[in-house]
Amino acid sequence: MSREISWYNEVKNKLAHLKGRSGFDESLDEEIRCHIEMRADELVAGGMTRKEALAAARREFGSTARLAEESRDAWRWNWLEDFARDLRYALRALRRDRGLAVTAVLSLALGIGVNTTIFSVATEFLFKAPSVRDARNMVHAEIGGYGSVGLREYRFLEDAGVFEGLAGYDENAEVNWRSGETSQRLFGARITDNFFEVTGAPIALGRPIAPTERGVVLVSHHFWKTSLNGDANVLGRVLVLDGQPHTIVGVLPANHQTLTGFGFAPDLYLPIEYLESKSARVGLYGRLPDGATPQIIAAKLQSAGAQLDQTYPDGDHKWAADIRVTRLTGIERLVQGNSDMKAFSAFFAMLMFVVSLLLMIACANVASLLLARAAGRAREFAVRLSIGASRGRLVRQLLAESLLLALLGTCAGLGLNLILTNLLNKVALPLPVPIRLAIEPDWRLLAYAAAVAAASALMAGLLPALAATRASTNEALKSGEHQLSGYKAKLRNALVVAQLAVSVIVLVTAALFVRNLLRSTSMDPGFDLEHTTWAQMRPVPEINPTEQNKLSLIRTSLDALRALPGVESASFTQVVPLNDDETNNGSVAGDVRAESMQLRYFIFAGSSDYFKTMHIAILAGRDFQNSDRAGSPRVVIVNESLARRAFGNVSAVGHTIRFDNDPVTVVGVAQNGKYFTLGEDDSLAIYEPYLQRGASHASLNFLVHSSIPPSAVSKSLGQTLLAIDPAAAVEVKPMNQATAFALLPSRAGASLLGVIGVLALALASIGLYGVLSYSVSRRIAEIGLRVALGAQRSDVLKLVLREGVWILGAGVAIGIFVSIFVNKPLALFLVPGLQPSDPPTYIVVAAVLVLVGCVASVKPALHALQADPATSLRYE
Amino acid sequence: MPALVQPEFLPGTLHLLILRSLSAGPLHGYAIAKRIKDVSKKALAVEEGSLYPALNRMLVKGWLTAEWGISENNRKARFYRLTKLGAKQLETEAVEFDRLVAAIQLVMREA
Numbered sequence: 001m002s003r004e005i006s007w008y009n010e011v012k013n014k015l016a017h018l019k020g021r022s023g024f025d026e027s028l029d030e031e032i033r034c035h036i037e038m039r040a041d042e043l044v045a046g047g048m049t050r051k052e053a054l055a056a057a058r059r060e061f062g063s064t065a066r067l068a069e070e071s072r073d074a075w076r077w078n079w080l081e082d083f084a085r086d087l088r089y090a091l092r093a094l095r096r097d098r099g100l101a102v103t104a105v106l107s108l109a110l111g112i113g114v115n116t117t118i119f120s121v122a123t124e125f126l127f128k129a130p131s132v133r134d135a136r137n138m139v140h141a142e143i144g145g146y147g148s149v150g151l152r153e154y155r156f157l158e159d160a161g162v163f164e165g166l167a168g169y170d171e172n173a174e175v176n177w178r179s180g181e182t183s184q185r186l187f188g189a190r191i192t193d194n195f196f197e198v199t200g201a202p203i204a205l206g207r208p209i210a211p212t213e214r215g216v217v218l219v220s221h222h223f224w225k226t227s228l229n230g231d232a233n234v235l236g237r238v239l240v241l242d243g244q245p246h247t248i249v250g251v252l253p254a255n256h257q258t259l260t261g262f263g264f265a266p267d268l269y270l271p272i273e274y275l276e277s278k279s280a281r282v283g284l285y286g287r288l289p290d291g292a293t294p295q296i297i298a299a300k301l302q303s304a305g306a307q308l309d310q311t312y313p314d315g316d317h318k319w320a321a322d323i324r325v326t327r328l329t330g331i332e333r334l335v336q337g338n339s340d341m342k343a344f345s346a347f348f349a350m351l352m353f354v355v356s357l358l359l360m361i362a363c364a365n366v367a368s369l370l371l372a373r374a375a376g377r378a379r380e381f382a383v384r385l386s387i388g389a390s391r392g393r394l395v396r397q398l399l400a401e402s403l404l405l406a407l408l409g410t411c412a413g414l415g416l417n418l419i420l421t422n423l424l425n426k427v428a429l430p431l432p433v434p435i436r437l438a439i440e441p442d443w444r445l446l447a448y449a450a451a452v453a454a455a456s457a458l459m460a461g462l463l464p465a466l467a468a469t470r471a472s473t474n475e476a477l478k479s480g481e482h483q484l485s486g487y488k489a490k491l492r493n494a495l496v497v498a499q500l501a502v503s504v505i506v507l508v509t510a511a512l513f514v515r516n517l518l519r520s521t522s523m524d525p526g527f528d529l530e531h532t533t534w535a536q537m538r539p540v541p542e543i544n545p546t547e548q549n550k551l552s553l554i555r556t557s558l559d560a561l562r563a564l565p566g567v568e569s570a571s572f573t574q575v576v577p578l579n580d581d582e583t584n585n586g587s588v589a590g591d592v593r594a595e596s597m598q599l600r601y602f603i604f605a606g607s608s609d610y611f612k613t614m615h616i617a618i619l620a621g622r623d624f625q626n627s628d629r630a631g632s633p634r635v636v637i638v639n640e641s642l643a644r645r646a647f648g649n650v651s652a653v654g655h656t657i658r659f660d661n662d663p664v665t666v667v668g669v670a671q672n673g674k675y676f677t678l679g680e681d682d683s684l685a686i687y688e689p690y691l692q693r694g695a696s697h698a699s700l701n702f703l704v705h706s707s708i709p710p711s712a713v714s715k716s717l718g719q720t721l722l723a724i725d726p727a728a729a730v731e732v733k734p735m736n737q738a739t740a741f742a743l744l745p746s747r748a749g750a751s752l753l754g755v756i757g758v759l760a761l762a763l764a765s766i767g768l769y770g771v772l773s774y775s776v777s778r779r780i781a782e783i784g785l786r787v788a789l790g791a792q793r794s795d796v797l798k799l800v801l802r803e804g805v806w807i808l809g810a811g812v813a814i815g816i817f818v819s820i821f822v823n824k825p826l827a828l829f830l831v832p833g834l835q836p837s838d839p840p841t842y843i844v845v846a847a848v849l850v851l852v853g854c855v856a857s858v859k860p861a862l863h864a865l866q867a868d869p870a871t872s873l874r875y876e
Numbered sequence: 877m878p879a880l881v882q883p884e885f886l887p888g889t890l891h892l893l894i895l896r897s898l899s900a901g902p903l904h905g906y907a908i909a910k911r912i913k914d915v916s917k918k919a920l921a922v923e924e925g926s927l928y929p930a931l932n933r934m935l936v937k938g939w940l941t942a943e944w945g946i947s948e949n950n951r952k953a954r955f956y957r958l959t960k961l962g963a964k965q966l967e968t969e970a971v972e973f974d975r976l977v978a979a980i981q982l983v984m985r986e987a
Contacts, residue, residue, distance in 0.1 A: 009938040009961070017936075028928070031905060031954045035924065038906040038951060061924050070929035074936050 017075050028071055032064055086400035093401055100373055101405065104366040107766070108409025108460070110759060111362030112452055113416025115355040118752075119448050120421050122348040124263065124439045129329045131257045133200025134287075137164075138328045139294055140259070141284040143305055145322035145585075148281040151272070153308060153319070154192070157284065160304040162297060164289045165198035167191065168282030171260050173270065174698060176540050176729040178240040179227075185538050185699075185729040186223075186241070187434045188268035189258065190280070195269075198287055199259070206235045206250030209271050216271065217246040221254040222436060223267040243540040243727060246270070255438055259285055259328065262344075265436035285328075294325040294332075301325065316660065346828060347745070350509075354753060357506045358760050359456065364499040365767045366405060366460035371492050372774055374398075374468030381469055394469045402461025403453075410453040417445070431744065432579055467491050489775070493803075496771045497811040500849065503764035504815025505822055507845045510757025512826060512834070515841055517750035520743060520831045525578060526673020528615035532735035533710040534576060535561075535702045535717045539728040551691070553725065554700060558607065560720045566708040571614070572607035574690055576701050578742040581676040586660040590646030596658065601642060601684035602675040605693040611637075611670060613705045621653040621668030628667075628689035635689065637668040642684040659686070678742045681832040703735070710734035749829060761852065769856035772804050773863070783864045793865055800864050804857035812846050890922065890930050892973055895939065895958065895966040904945075904953035905931065931956060939965050 017024070036057045043053035094101040129135040143149060143157070148170065158166045170190040176183045195201075196208030209216055217239060219228065228234055238245045258264050272280055288297060305320035326333055334345045374381075381394055421439040429435045467488050539553060554572050561570040575582050582603045589596035604610075608624045611617075619640060628635050636657065643652040643666070652666045675683050702721070706713040714732040721730045783796055823836040830836065897903060897911045908931075909922045934940045939962030947953040958966070 006937065010936055013936050013938055027954070030952070031928070032924075034904070034947075034951060034953050035906045038904075038947065038949075038953070041949060041951075063925070067925045067928050070925075071932040074929060074932035 014075060014077060024072070024075070025068065028068055029064075032061070032067070036061055082396070083400065086397050087404060089397060090401040090404045094404060097373065100369050101408075103766075104369055104405045104460075105408045105412060107362045107365045107763060108406060108456055109412030109416060110763065111359040112410050112413030112449070112456065113420065114756060114759060115359045115452060116413060116417040116445060116449055117420045117424075118348075118351050118355045120417060120439050120441075120445055121424065121437070122352060123442075123444050124437055125261075126334060126345060126348060127329070127444070128257055128261065130199075130259045130261060131201045131253070131255070132259070132328070135329045136327065137288045138199065138259075139286055139288060139297065139325050140328060141286055141297070141301060142322065142324040143284065143301055143308075144317060144319040148283045151280050151282065152312065154282050154284065156308055156311065157301070157304055160300075160307070162300045162304055163286030165194060166284060166286040167195040167198040168272065169195060169259055169285055170272070170280065170282045171258065171264065171266065173266075174538060175241040175268065175270070176243075176538055176727065178243070178727065183538075183540075183727060183729040185536075185731065186268055187266040188217075188241075188270050189266045190270050190272045190282070192272055192282065199285070201256070202253055203250045204253040206248070208250060209269070214271055215244060215246050216249045217241065218250040218252060218269040219248055220252050220265060220267050221256065222265060224251045227267075241268075241270070255440070257438075259283070261328070261333075263435045263437045265434050267434070294327060298323050298325045343828060346825070347749070350826065350829070351752065354506055354509050354756055357502050358756055358763070359452070360459065361499050361502050361506070361760055361763045361767070363456050363459035364495050364502070365763055365770075366402070366456075367464055368492055368495050368499075368767055368770060370398075370402060370461060370464035371467060371488060371495070372770070374464050375488055377468065385469065391469045395465045398465035398468060399457065399461045402465070403457040406453045406457035406460065409456065410449050413452075414441075414445075414449055417441070429744075432738075463491065463495070492771055492774075493807055496767055496807050497814065499764050499767050500808065500811025500853075501815035501818060503760045504812055504845060504849065505819045506760040507757050507848070508816075508819040508823060508841055509826065510753040510760075511841045511845050512823065512830065512836060512838060513746070513749040513753040515838065516830050516834055517743075517746040519834055520678045520746040523674070523678050523831060525678065525739070525742075526616060526671060527577065528705065529736040529739065531705055531707075531710065532614065533704045533706060533714055533717060533732060534579075534735050534738050535704065535714075535721060535730065535732045536699055537702065537721045537725070537728050537730050538699045539725050550700075554607070554690075557700070557702060557721055557724055560724060561702060561704055561717065564713070564716055564720060566706045566713050568705045568707050569609045569613045570702060570704045571610040571612070572690060573610060573701050573703055574605040574693070574697055575603070576703070576738070577604070577614075577673070577675050578678070578739050584659070587658075588642070588646055589658045590652070591656040591658075592647050592650050597645065599642075599645065599684055601686055604675075604685060604687045605690040606687055607690055610687065610703075611668075613703050615705065616673060617671040619669045619671055620651055621666070623668065624687075624689050629691040632692075634662070634664040634692050635667040636664045637670050637687040638666055639670050639683075639685040640672045641682050642686060643669045645684065664688075674742070676742065678739075678746070678831060710736075745829060746831070761848070764849075765852045765856055768804075768807070768853055769859070771807070772800075772857050773860040775803055775860075780864065796865055797861050800861040801857055804853060808850055808853040812849050815849075816842055816846060888969065889973070890926060891934060891939075892966070892969045893920070893922070894927075894930060894934065894956075895962055895969065898940070898956055898958045899963070899966060902945075902955040902957040904947060904955050906953070907947075908956070934962070937965075938962075 036054065039057035039060065040050070040053040043056055044050055048056065130138070132138050140147075143153075149157075151168070154166070154168045168191065173188040173190040175186050175188050177186045191209070193209065193211040193213075196203070203218065204221065206218070209218065219234070219239075224230060224234060228237070231237065234248055234251060237248045239248060240246070252269070256265075258266065272282070286297070288294070301323050302320050305318070305323060308319040334341055384394060385391065418441065421437075421441075425437050425439055427437075470487065537557065539550070558570055558572055561567060583600055584603055585598070585600040587596040588599045588601070606624060608626050608628070611623045618637070621637070624635075624637070636659075638646070638652060638657070646652065646657055647655060652669050655666050656663050657666055658664075670685075670687065672682065673685075674680060675685055702717075704713065704717060711734065714734065718730050718732045721728065779799075783799070786796060786799075819842070820837050826836040893912050894908055897908050897915075903911065905924075905927055909924065909927055912920050912922050931940065931942075935942060939959060940956045941959055942954050942956050945953060945955045
């Protein structure tokens with residue numbers, strides 16, 4: 001019979017026994033009484049009187065107390081009670097050694113606090129389910145390679161009945177909120193009428209938007225609290241949005257999570273107004289019918305796409321191609337997601353790895369402390385082992401101590417987690433889109449913390465416990481000194497070497513990200529950041545309803561801006577580099593080659609003077625001119641890289657290029673630059689005159705190059721634009737502050753990992769210092785003897801430092817060797833030109849650690865030198 | 877009458893004796909002790925102080941079940957019954973016991 005089964009049986013029987021425990025003693029008493037009666041019966045049959053027989057039987061039976069006690073023992077939960085006893089004992093032991101307990105708990109609290117915080121942030125970003133009913137059954141569909149489609153296609157697909165319900169959701173809707181004399185740009189999400197019905201998203205106050213209802217709005221909890229002062233009578237209040245009155249019909253709960261995820265938090269939900277508009281696009285979010293999988297739905301969507309292709313043919317584009325159906329929750333979303341999603345997941349995986357290393361460093365510190373402490377208790381253990389305690393019993397008892405430390409550390413760490421996540425929740429991220437974190441402790445965090453506590457207890461406690469109870473009874477009993485045996489000292493040194501090696505990995509990672517930040521901030525984006533100001537104007541669409549109105553507004557504004565003092569040039573653009581991206585993945589064919597190429601390129605649409613304003617050099621040909629207008633021959637300016645790809649060594653200017661079959665003439669070649677992230681390398685880009693590109697965005701971007709600093713010109717820019725359209729929402733900022741999006745990965749990486757690196761360095765230094773000062777104190781007598789025999793100070797210093805240098809050297813060398821391999825995947829996050837094996841980073845990290853190591857060694861060394869030979873000899 | 881031998885001189889023997897006594901059918905505590913004594917021709921005496929804790933340990937292990945019933949002379953008594961698990965345990969322990977005894981006898985004779 002296997003042990004597991006018998007153990008299982010015992011637990012089951014004991015549990016059953018627990019239920020009837022109250023009757024156990026009475027039952028046993030009864031059984032004993034019966035036993036005695038039966039014996040008495042027998043004696044009576046042998047000729048005794050009843051009374052004599054009973055007395056004799058009782059005598060024979062003997063004491064019932066011990067019997068009852070032993071019978072009860074059989075039902076005890078021995079291991080559990082042992083464990084409780086161990087914990088009590090551990091608590092007493094730690095109370096005696098308060099210094100050690102506090103250091104260990106603090107060390108673990110830091111490690112666990114930072115570790116669980118990163119865990120909380122990662123689960124918040126990656127795994128938080130959207131606020132929908134039965135989130136497992138909601139999917140996002142991409143069709144024809146597009147994440148969002150026009151309303152015509154949306155309605156076609158909804159009618160096709162592929163889903164149990166298909167909602168459309170446009171997360172990029174912005175509106176102007178007219179409040180008093182000013183207009184403010186708000187972030188909204190436009191939704192189809194059935195949105196709340198399909199998703200089942202809960203509403204805190206009020207009701208969802210009813211079918212066909214227009215001029216109504218739901219507001220977010222944050223917007224309600226901050227911009228509407230948490231007004232209790234908010235329902236029925238009217239907001240003027242884009243010049244139209246909108247009645248508030250509902251408020252979303254504080255924990256509302258959008259379908260977009262990643263903490264994306266728009267202020268408003270609005271019904272899609274422009275039902276017939278060609279420009280409105282919605283993301284497709286559907287509910288799976290019972291039993292359907294995303295694969296089944298993808299197959300059905302493909303046939304629906306084929307019908308769509310027949311009903312509304314769209315050139316070469318095929319709706320039936322590139323179908324993708326992904327769930328909104330769980331790991332699939334990350335695995336099947338696009339490359340941004342993967343990079344995002346990889347970033348968090350990397351962070352989790354680094355904070356796990358940090359936790360290991362903390363555990364090594366505690367292990368090192370416990371090991372030193374075990375040395376002082378060697379005699380106690382030897383005695384207990386020699387009088388028959390099993391080694392397992394002692395190990396269990398020591399592990400109870402480390403478990404207690406780990407539990408205390410985890411509690412303190414969770415406290416730190418709450419503080420840090422609370423701070424993060426309050427921080428407004430410097431992003432062009434509203435991202436708001438609402439991290440709350442949940443079952444995931446608790447389960448993770450429990451696992452971390454158990455792992456830390458084992459990591460910190462197992463080695464010291466095994467080492468402490470290593471059977472060398474005789475040795476320990478003989479020796480009166482409380483000192484580390486050679487084995488334990490070596491183990492402790494090995495721990496510090498390992499700790500140093502791990503710290504090198506963490507520090508190299510941190511240093512790489514700091515260097516990455518420095519590089520990316522000093523990186524030339526290919527245009528002038530310092531003298532350029534970006535003024536964003538969002539006119540109310542209803543006031544400037546036609547394209548013609550908008551074009552004249554742009555013309556008037558440009559003229560007014562150019563006339564301002566200090567302004568050298570001004571230009572209009574639809575897409576602001578490093579802030580928005582508009583890309584196309586399509587066929588490109590220069591007229592010098594027969595075959596076309598499939599390329600991904602950025603598209604910018606600007607006005608005349610765009611290149612002059614941005615200080616982007618035109619290498620050949622010309623800038624845009626006012627004559628490049630609708631109706632005149634179509635022209636394009638391409639960047640160097642695209643010119644080389646399409647035309648090779650032939651000068652591109654004057655040639656024709658076809659983008660998805662549209663022939664246009666290249667009139668200029670512009671210098672390469674960065675378009676959306678600073679990390680990109682050699683990206684392709686085309687520039688078109690905005691007057692030829694057609695349908696413009698709701699927000700108008702003006703870029704201004706000034707001879708005076710942007711701060712001096714920004715006020716007059718804003719006033720000028722507001723004077724032209726007082727109802728517009730206007731935001732003006734210097735271009736060098738508008739690179740937040742592009743720099744965010746570098747900044748987030750550098751600040752997070754920088755902090756973690758400093759913590760790792762501090763923890764490793766404490767460990768190193770502890771080991772060195774301990775090894776010196778162990779050798780005080782020896783040093784005293786040497787000094788008494790005439791050793792020079794320098795000899796003593798050498799003796800002490802030698803050990804430190806050896807440990808340092810080994811730790812740093814191993815660490816660097818391992819980091820070179822471990823850090824390879826970091827290349828994904830670094831700007832081009834910075835390698836994970838960047839030599840300066842390694843040199844700096846090694847130098848810092850050696851410096852810290854030397855400082856940690858100096859104090860013990862001085863201590864050793866000051867030792868008075870007479871005292872230290874007496875110490876023996 | 878020779879002195880009664882306590883059956884605990886070999887560890888686990890008491891369990892084995894109890895299991896064997898119950899293999900014929902359920903018995904109460906007094907009857908178990910009596911059966912062992914009678915069958916061993918009074919050579920083995922099970923002390924009550926050991927019997928009841930042993931019965932409880934075997935209940936915990938699931939080798940026995942217990943229930944109240946009426947004894948042959950109309951007294952209330954707690955009857956112990958062998959479970960399937962207990963029967964299996966008896967089988968393995970009996971084999972091991974035989975090997976042990978044979979080994980001891982061998983040593984006693986030959987050494």
